[in-house]
Amino acid sequence: MSNLSYVRTEMLGEQSPPGTAIGIVGWLRANLFSNWLNTILTLVSLVFIYQVFAAILPWLIHSSWTANSLQECRAQVDAAYGMAAEGGCWAVIRERYLQLVFGFYPSELYWRPILAFGLTLVALAPILFTALPRKMLWLSPFAPFVVPWLLWGGTVWVPLLVVAGLGLAYVVTRVLSSHVSGLLAVPVAALVAILWWLYAVMPVNDAVTAMIANQRIPDVSADMRDKVEILPGEIAALDAQIAALGQTVGRAEAEKDALVSALEAAETEAARTAVLSAIHELRGPRDALAALEKQRLVRNEELSRARTLLAGLEALPENRTTRETLLAQLANATGAARGDLEARLATVDNRIASVVKEVGRVGLIPVESRRFGGFMLSITIGLVAITASLPIGVMLALGRQSDLLILRAICVGFIEFIRGVPLITLLFVASVLLNYFLPPGTSFDIILRVMIMVTLFASAYMAEVIRGGLAALPKGQYEAADALGLDYWKAQRLIIMPQALKISIPGIVSTFIGVFKDTTLVSIIGLLDPLGLSNAIRANTAWNGIVWELYGFIALMFFVFCFSMSRYSMYLERKLRTGHR
Amino acid sequence: MSELATERAIDRSKMSVSENVAIQITNMNKWYGAFHVLRDINLTIYEGERIVVCGPSGSGKSTLIRCINRLEEHQAGQIVVDGIELTSDLKNIDKIRSEVGMVFQHFNLFPHLTILENCTLAPIWVRKVPRKEAEETAMHFLEKVKIPEQALKYPGQLSGGQQQRVAIARSLCMKPKIMLFDEPTSALDPEMIKEVLDTMIELAEEGMTMICVTHEMGFARQVANRVIFMDQGQIVEQNEPEPFFNNPQSERTKLFLSQILGH
Ligand SMILES: Nc1ncnc2c1ncn2[C@@H]1O[C@H](COP(=O)(O)OP(=O)(O)OP(=O)(O)O)[C@@H](O)[C@H]1O
Ligand SMILES: [Mg+2]
Numbered sequence: 001m002s003n004l005s006y007v008r009t010e011m012l013g014e015q016s017p018p019g020t021a022i023g024i025v026g027w028l029r030a031n032l033f034s035n036w037l038n039t040i041l042t043l044v045s046l047v048f049i050y051q052v053f054a055a056i057l058p059w060l061i062h063s064s065w066t067a068n069s070l071q072e073c074r075a076q077v078d079a080a081y082g083m084a085a086e087g088g089c090w091a092v093i094r095e096r097y098l099q100l101v102f103g104f105y106p107s108e109l110y111w112r113p114i115l116a117f118g119l120t121l122v123a124l125a126p127i128l129f130t131a132l133p134r135k136m137l138w139l140s141p142f143a144p145f146v147v148p149w150l151l152w153g154g155t156v157w158v159p160l161l162v163v164a165g166l167g168l169a170y171v172v173t174r175v176l177s178s179h180v181s182g183l184l185a186v187p188v189a190a191l192v193a194i195l196w197w198l199y200a201v202m203p204v205n206d207a208v209t210a211m212i213a214n215q216r217i218p219d220v221s222a223d224m225r226d227k228v229e230i231l232p233g234e235i236a237a238l239d240a241q242i243a244a245l246g247q248t249v250g251r252a253e254a255e256k257d258a259l260v261s262a263l264e265a266a267e268t269e270a271a272r273t274a275v276l277s278a279i280h281e282l283r284g285p286r287d288a289l290a291a292l293e294k295q296r297l298v299r300n301e302e303l304s305r306a307r308t309l310l311a312g313l314e315a316l317p318e319n320r321t322t323r324e325t326l327l328a329q330l331a332n333a334t335g336a337a338r339g340d341l342e343a344r345l346a347t348v349d350n351r352i353a354s355v356v357k358e359v360g361r362v363g364l365i366p367v368e369s370r371r372f373g374g375f376m377l378s379i380t381i382g383l384v385a386i387t388a389s390l391p392i393g394v395m396l397a398l399g400r401q402s403d404l405l406i407l408r409a410i411c412v413g414f415i416e417f418i419r420g421v422p423l424i425t426l427l428f429v430a431s432v433l434l435n436y437f438l439p440p441g442t443s444f445d446i447i448l449r450v451m452i453m454v455t456l457f458a459s460a461y462m463a464e465v466i467r468g469g470l471a472a473l474p475k476g477q478y479e480a481a482d483a484l485g486l487d488y489w490k491a492q493r494l495i496i497m498p499q500a501l502k503i504s505i506p507g508i509v510s511t512f513i514g515v516f517k518d519t520t521l522v523s524i525i526g527l528l529d530p531l532g533l534s535n536a537i538r539a540n541t542a543w544n545g546i547v548w549e550l551y552g553f554i555a556l557m558f559f560v561f562c563f564s565m566s567r568y569s570m571y572l573e574r575k576l577r578t579g580h581r
Numbered sequence: 582m583s584e585l586a587t588e589r590a591i592d593r594s595k596m597s598v599s600e601n602v603a604i605q606i607t608n609m610n611k612w613y614g615a616f617h618v619l620r621d622i623n624l625t626i627y628e629g630e631r632i633v634v635c636g637p638s639g640s641g642k643s644t645l646i647r648c649i650n651r652l653e654e655h656q657a658g659q660i661v662v663d664g665i666e667l668t669s670d671l672k673n674i675d676k677i678r679s680e681v682g683m684v685f686q687h688f689n690l691f692p693h694l695t696i697l698e699n700c701t702l703a704p705i706w707v708r709k710v711p712r713k714e715a716e717e718t719a720m721h722f723l724e725k726v727k728i729p730e731q732a733l734k735y736p737g738q739l740s741g742g743q744q745q746r747v748a749i750a751r752s753l754c755m756k757p758k759i760m761l762f763d764e765p766t767s768a769l770d771p772e773m774i775k776e777v778l779d780t781m782i783e784l785a786e787e788g789m790t791m792i793c794v795t796h797e798m799g800f801a802r803q804v805a806n807r808v809i810f811m812d813q814g815q816i817v818e819q820n821e822p823e824p825f826f827n828n829p830q831s832e833r834t835k836l837f838l839s840q841i842l843g844h
Contacts, residue, residue: 474689479689483752484751484752499693576693578693578735
């Protein structure tokens with residue numbers, strides 16, 4: 001054995017690493033060609049990537065944006081790039097993107113969903129990004145009430161009354177927690193608010209509307225009479241313009257057919273481009289014609305609305321007298337006669353109500369749910385389900401952990417039932433069955449019903465994700481919160497939930513993304529979400545046979561939203577990371 | 582373990598035991614299911630007392646002090662803290678908890694909040710102290726436990742001893758009348774144990790009513806005015822530290838002391 005003791009006499013200086021470990025060469029060697037297996041995999045991957053791009057890029061580059069039908073697209077692509085070229089027909093997106101975004105929402109009211117979307121972004125921004133000025137938060141609580149009002153329109157009283165329900169819940173919470181028990185306050189307050197929304201909002205709204213209607217009837221009558229007189233003249237003028245322009249367009253179409261054959265005959269590239277731009281210029285008169293026709297449509301609608309309203313107004317006194325008589329007769333009627341009288345009374349009541357609603361409305365023109373569609377519908381349903389499912393999921397998760405046996409049983413039952421049933425089933429329930437379960441007299445809008453179902457579905461999943469987060473928290477956190485004298489809700493809000501939610505961020509965001517994509521299932525119950533619309537577009541003769549461009553566009557839009565959510569979740573995780581792991 | 586907790590002489594000028602009862606426990610029993618953890622506990626603690634509770638593992642020490650602020654519920658007997666009886670009335674429980682500070686073996690700091698936020702949270706939300714005032718109080722106590730410079734860090738960035746001192750400061754910020762310690766030094770390295778014990782000694786010197794579950798016999802000798810020995814859920818022996826260590830009466834106590842003091 002030699003001597004084991006050793007003492008370093010000279011310290012080593014720092015040396016640069018060998019050339020093979022640094023720079024591009026080093027990087028390539030380490031990441032792509034570190035051994036023969038890796039090298040083969042790299043080469044195979046490169047070939048694969050090349051194949052994919054070689055297939056897609058020419059298709060993307062040889063696209064047509066200006067055509068009016070699939071045939072025209074093909075003709076344009078063939079003309080521009082030769083018969084063998086394959087090209088995308090993005091013209092369908094150009095022509096239909098408004099429909100894909102707004103569905104059949106009245107185009108003169110597009111400003112409303114746009115404003116609503118902007119408002120939503122402004123309301124969400126300070127919640128999502130804490131670096132933004134805290135003052136912006138003041139706007140956020142109003143968004144949930146203003147946005148639906150903008151989208152569906154109707155009287156201003158409804159959102160105000162809905163807010164009043166929250167105020168009521170707040171008062172109940174304060175009173176209960178100071179006089180009875182803080183633990184009871186929150187559920188009871190929620191119940192009071194729900195009862196208010198179900199049973200009080202609509203009657204109060206109707207009463208206020210009726211009051212205003214009674215005051216306005218003379219003015220509105222006069223106004224409608226004016227319209228009924230003036231509008232037919234305007235429409236006749238439009239008719240004349242349209243007829244004149246129609247001839248121009250007819251001539252242009254004939255020219256176009258000639259041009260298309262010229263295009264096929266054209267030999268040189270320059271000649272081809274010239275013919276193509278000539279075809280393009282023909283669009284001008286055609287677009288002008290479409291605009292005029294739309295204007296006429298709007299005027300016609302206005303006229304028919306004015307006529308209906310005027311007729312209703314004129315019949316109002318008579319209907320009211322009929323109502324009195326019917327009521328008097330009803331008082332001493334029996335049997336079959338009674339049923340008949342009741343039915344007649346209902347019809348008369350309906351007529352009166354529809355006039356009163358129209359005349360007494362202070363607010364926006366209502367837009368029916370069946371006109372909603374496209375991404376607007378997906379985003380509306382998705383956003384509601386996402387924002388509502390988080391608090392409901394938290395409540396369910398807490399309920400599932402609670403010591404109160406019945407509450408726990410209800411929560412477990414709810415979660416397991418909803419998770420055990422496919423969303424499609426719930427949507428069918430929403431579209432067909434849900435009205436049977438609601439108190440009589442409340443008729444729920446189909447979109448609202450779908451929103452409730454999607455929200456419940458998402459909440460059940462959310463509850464389980466959050467329960468995972470709760471389970472990961474050490475018991476000591478609860479004990480420390482208790483020992484400091486924080487009550488249950490304060491401990492949850494300040495100590496438990498911030499940590500549990502932080503742990504659950506990846507799961508929560510996955511659920512969000514899943515819910516947002518699941519909104520496309522509503523097309524199965526006949527709502528026109530982007531997929532539902534794409535079927536309608538494909539059924540149109542002009543676009544029959546188009547697949548990739550339409551679904552590609554829809555997929556891209558969904559990807560943008562979902563990818564943003566996923567990036568946001570990563571940002572949030574990084575931001576909330578405290579201390580060392 | 583028998584060596585002293587501190588080299589310096591302890592200032593006993595403010596360490597006075599008053600006539601007023603801080604905690605009164607009478608005939609208290611507790612079961613975990615069928616398991617009888619605490620058996621007929623009778624204990625009166627006066628304001629200003631410094632009590633050390635010791636005993637073998639599983640003897641119910643933690644359970645006893647956790648009953649005092651109702652982290653555990655007792656099934657029979659009576660516990661009166663600061664004149665308020667502990668019943669299932671949540672209001673009383675929250676009131677007592679805000680008067681009784683507790684320090685845990687594993688610190689239990691809130692990892693998502695900074696040290697300062699850890700200390701101001703309860704004063705702001707429970708005592709409704711304005712934020713600014715709460716922060717001033719918090720800085721005062723953080724200085725007292727000698728880590729004001731860490732105020733803006735997160736618990737995960739501190740050493741164990743520092744974390745435990747923050748936990749003590751966090752409790753003190755509620756200005757409690759009584760402090761409970763459940764093995765505050767058991768999860769710490771020897772060097773850090775000293776930091777924490779120093780803090781506890783200073784607290785004792787200011788006259789705080791303290792109940793400590795600990796195996797630091799040096800601390801018990803120097804600071805405690807009474808040592809309680811528990812075994813199998815019962816109080817087996819209690820006495821002033823000198824007679825307790827030098828002249829234990831019960832066989833169990835003798836056995837326990839011989840094991841822990843390593844004779
Ligand atoms: N939640 C519980 N459920 C059932 N039994 C428990 C529970 N908590 C503690 N026990 C049991 O009660 C007895 C007393 O526990 P306790 O934690 O009070 O002991 P301890 O004296 O603090 O012990 P240690 O020195 O190990 O901390 C032990 O036997 C333990 O197994
Ligand atoms: Mg213990």
